[in-house]
Amino acid sequence: MIRQVVDRREMSKYVEALRDCLDAPELQDATARAANTVPGTGDPVTKLRAALPPVEPQLASSGARTTNVAPFMSRDPIQSLMQSTLEGKLREKGVTPEEAPAHRGPLAWLVHLIESILHPVRFGPDDPNWVIDVGGAVLDRLARGNHPFNPVPAEHEIADDARVVIVGDWGTGLPRARAVAEHMAEEVAQALAEGREAHVVHLGDVYYSGMEEEVRHHMLAPGRWPVTLEQASAGVTSWSLNGNHDMYGGGFGYFETLLGDERFSKQQSPDGKATSYFRLRSPSWDIVALDTSWSSDVLSSGFVGVLEDPQAAYAARVAGESERKLMLLSHHQPISVYDTEDLGPTLLKELDPVLKDGRVTAWLWGHEHRCMGFGEADGVKVPRCIGHGGVPVLMTHTPEEEIPEPGLWQECGFSEYRGDHWGRMGFAILDFAGERIEVRYRDEQGSTSREETIE
Numbered sequence: 127m128i129r130q131v132v133d134r135r136e137m138s139k140y141v142e143a144l145r146d147c148l149d150a151p152e153l154q155d156a157t158a159r160a161a162n163t164v165p166g167t168g169d170p171v172t173k174l175r176a177a178l179p180p181v182e183p184q185l186a187s188s189g190a191r192t193t194n195v196a197p198f199m200s201r202d203p204i205q206s207l208m209q210s211t212l213e214g215k216l217r218e219k220g221v222t223p224e225e226a227p228a229h230r231g232p233l234a235w236l237v238h239l240i241e242s243i244l245h246p247v248r249f250g251p252d253d254p255n256w257v258i259d260v261g262g263a264v265l266d267r268l269a270r271g272n273h274p275f276n277p278v279p280a281e282h283e284i285a286d287d288a289r290v291v292i293v294g295d296w297g298t299g300l301p302r303a304r305a306v307a308e309h310m311a312e313e314v315a316q317a318l319a320e321g322r323e324a325h326v327v328h329l330g331d332v333y334y335s336g337m338e339e340e341v342r343h344h345m346l347a348p349g350r351w352p353v354t355l356e357q358a359s360a361g362v363t364s365w366s367l368n369g370n371h372d373m374y375g376g377g378f379g380y381f382e383t384l385l386g387d388e389r390f391s392k393q394q395s396p397d398g399k400a401t402s403y404f405r406l407r408s409p410s411w412d413i414v415a416l417d418t419s420w421s422s423d424v425l426s427s428g429f430v431g432v433l434e435d436p437q438a439a440y441a442a443r444v445a446g447e448s449e450r451k452l453m454l455l456s457h458h459q460p461i462s463v464y465d466t467e468d469l470g471p472t473l474l475k476e477l478d479p480v481l482k483d484g485r486v487t488a489w490l491w492g493h494e495h496r497c498m499g500f501g502e503a504d505g506v507k508v509p510r511c512i513g514h515g516g517v518p519v520l521m522t523h524t525p526e527e528e529i530p531e532p533g534l535w536q537e538c539g540f541s542e543y544r545g546d547h548w549g550r551m552g553f554a555i556l557d558f559a560g561e562r563i564e565v566r567y568r569d570e571q572g573s574t575s576r577e578e579t580i581e
Contacts, residue, residue, distance in 0.1 A: 294492025296515030297332030303516030330369025370428025430470030431458025
């Protein structure tokens with residue numbers, strides 16, 4: 127499966143094979159329906175061929191752009207859907223990631239998938255029937271459009287000494303991501319043992335494209351998400367932001383499957399509908415979590431954060447209604463020193479009324495698959511990237527390396543596999559103590575790599 131799903135060259139072959147077969151009689155109806163959701167002119171086949179870009183290195187997920195060693199997780203919606211569909215159809219054949227021995231490396235389950243295929247040509251880009259089967263599923267997804275955006279947020283009261291566990295870009299289902307979840311579960315259990323409230327937040331992205339089955343397998347299957355049903359019944363809440371990969375599947379897996387799980391039942395507007403932005407309020411803090419990924423465009427790549435109305439106005443209202451300290455959560459980054467092409471004008475412009483007076487104490491986000499701290503910037507006192515929860519990336523930085531401003535620090539721990547240095551995955555624990563927050567960063571091995579105080 128390495129070559130079929132997460133190898134850039136193999137995916138290039140699939141893209142070209144799909145482009146060539148769009149006019150096949152078997153795909154005529156699906157092509158016509160999908161073309162209705164795609165902008166452009168011309169007949170359906172012409173429109174879709176124009177919408178299907180070649181596989182380029184810059185369309186790989188953050189941290190995996192310069193080498194074919196790292197897994198290729200495309201940032202193009204159609205290509206991501208092809209990856210989702212390929213994996214899903216192999217699951218239908220009875221090949222499951224859980225059968226792969228965990229000790230064989232960070233991508234062992236994908237290796238297992240390809241080793242389970244007895245006839246590589248029959249189920250590959252050179253098999254026209256297979257490509258038509260995969261292509262039909264991709265076109266059916268495009269024809270469905272995107273899930274509607276809920277303009278009303280969820281709101282929930284938390285204690286002044288609550289523990290909030292935060293992980294970003296975790297939804298790969300890989301063994302190392304599951305190890306991260308095990309340590310998150312430890313933090314939840316410890317908080318409960320101490321009589322402390324516990325809340326767990328995912329900053330978004332289920333791979334490859336947030337399809338319903340991917341949400342079930344990567345996030346909700348037993349032993350995945352670090353909150354049990356019993357803990358949820360006892361008051362532990364779960365929350366998730368919307369990531370660009372979640373929108374590649376139209377957001378249906380996110381809004382309906384993930385937020386439909388009873389552990390995420392608090393993430394609803396007052397009318398009982400799932401919503402992608404929310405507010406956690408303690409006596410000393412407001413935590414406003416924004417959806418920076420939702421778009422009506424089925425072909426939106428989501429490289430750059432957006433902000434659907436009325437989120438900016440809502441954030442401004444929360445900021446102005448009290449003297450509580452303010453923390454923002456989002457999937458996309460407002461600041462970057464390595465992935466600057468993913469910065470856009472929308473977030474800072476729309477949130478300027480909140481940012482301009484230094485009202486925001488902290489802003490935490492994912493999207494970049496790294497753990498990194500920044501100095502005060504754009505009116506935010508404590509900006510932090512926590513996007514290293516589940517995507518394997520090569521660690522190309524060293525602790526001695528100078529970080530461009532406004533970067534302050536970056537987690538550079540790694541595990542060696544076949545001569546390559548793979549950055550360690552991890553998460554953050556926020557222990558609230560009135561107006562102060564004690565923060566710990568833990569990695570997939572359970573080690574505490576860094577501690578700091580936000581106040």
